[in-house]
Amino acid sequence: MADGIILEKLGTKAVVLLTDGFVRNGVATANRLGIPGYQFITVPHPIMNLTEEQCASRAADALQDVNALLRLDDGGI
């Protein structure tokens, strides 16, 4: 979350993906960095023990949301 917000502050559009086990930490980070309500995408937890195929499937499921967030014209942060 911090990396994504810093990139955005530097002018590069970013999309943050969190597994749903880390939503509270992510929201706290966004709040602390002064961007409450910062939009991000969640994917099911866990991912560390996925096979390569399962991971690719998880990524494919998230792709539409990633593209939507990339296209979102929120005027930057």
Added chain:
Amino acid sequence: MVQTPELTAEQVAYAQQAIEYCYDQGWTDGLPVVPATPDRVEQFVEYVGRDGSEPLQAYLPCALYDRVCTVETAAINAVMAGCLPEYFPVVLAALETINLPSAPGGESREQYPQSTSGQSPLVIVNGPIRKRLDFNSGGNVFGPGYRANATVGRAIRLIIMNALGIRPETFDGSTQGTPSKYTFCIAENEEESPWQPLSVDQGFGRNESLVTALYTRSVFHVQNRESNKAEEVMLTFADAMSSPGTRSGGYIVVMGPQHAFLLAQQGWSKAAVRQFIWEHWGRQYFDLERMGLARKSDRANADGFVHFGASAESLQIVVAGANSSGMSAVVTSVPPPFHSKSLAPFD
């Protein structure tokens, strides 16, 4: 011994209100804290002779979040933890040691208080300051009953929570944490050790007060009351350190005096003990593979033994506890180097 004045019921009620106020502010670790007054905080700052506004060091994730721990902020939390002013140099030395990188420009250790693994800081005290401030190095060394041990360790936790803002379920991402996150401070039982103390191993003087601080995960007790053979006792240590599910690149072996004397009386130096334990600390590759825990880097030893530590330097030995039984403990830690800071100015 300072005599504290007797208080009236009304004064005690005020104190209770102040304690509840601290709860309301979210300043506690769940246990009551000592309300900090400006005068008391000033005593702590004056004792170390430093500027209260001095930032202790850059904690990268916290600097990112605009959080800086100054000497004064640390003092406030040390007061709340129940420390005496004389303990404050130990607290500061631990804070200024624990996040030092593994090497110049090396891996940062600042992420550990936020890790899902749930590490807790361990503070180890050596030298004359142990006795002067009544740090426990003997029986029940991991347990309760000593103000110095209990409050120094607790001060580190309160600073992490209050000064750095790393609190459960926000920036502290511990999956489970560990009881030692409340407090974790021990002293070495130098008087009942056959070997040179940790302070000498760390490159400092034998009679120099020293603080060593590092992140740790778990304390496992190692029991071998049955054997009187050094190799068998040391294998018991190595075996306790070799559980694949608790694999760690560093260990602090907190050896009870009985074990230490048994090894020393059979001619084992501390360095030789470290080497022997390291050689047997790890698992056969097939055993790791059987549990799905073999790492890519382990494949070089696919036909044999995988060492869990990089070298004998990956474990450090501290003698602590009572000389009463064949009990010791091993503590999973960050990989070396283990950093220390001298307290010689306060000796």
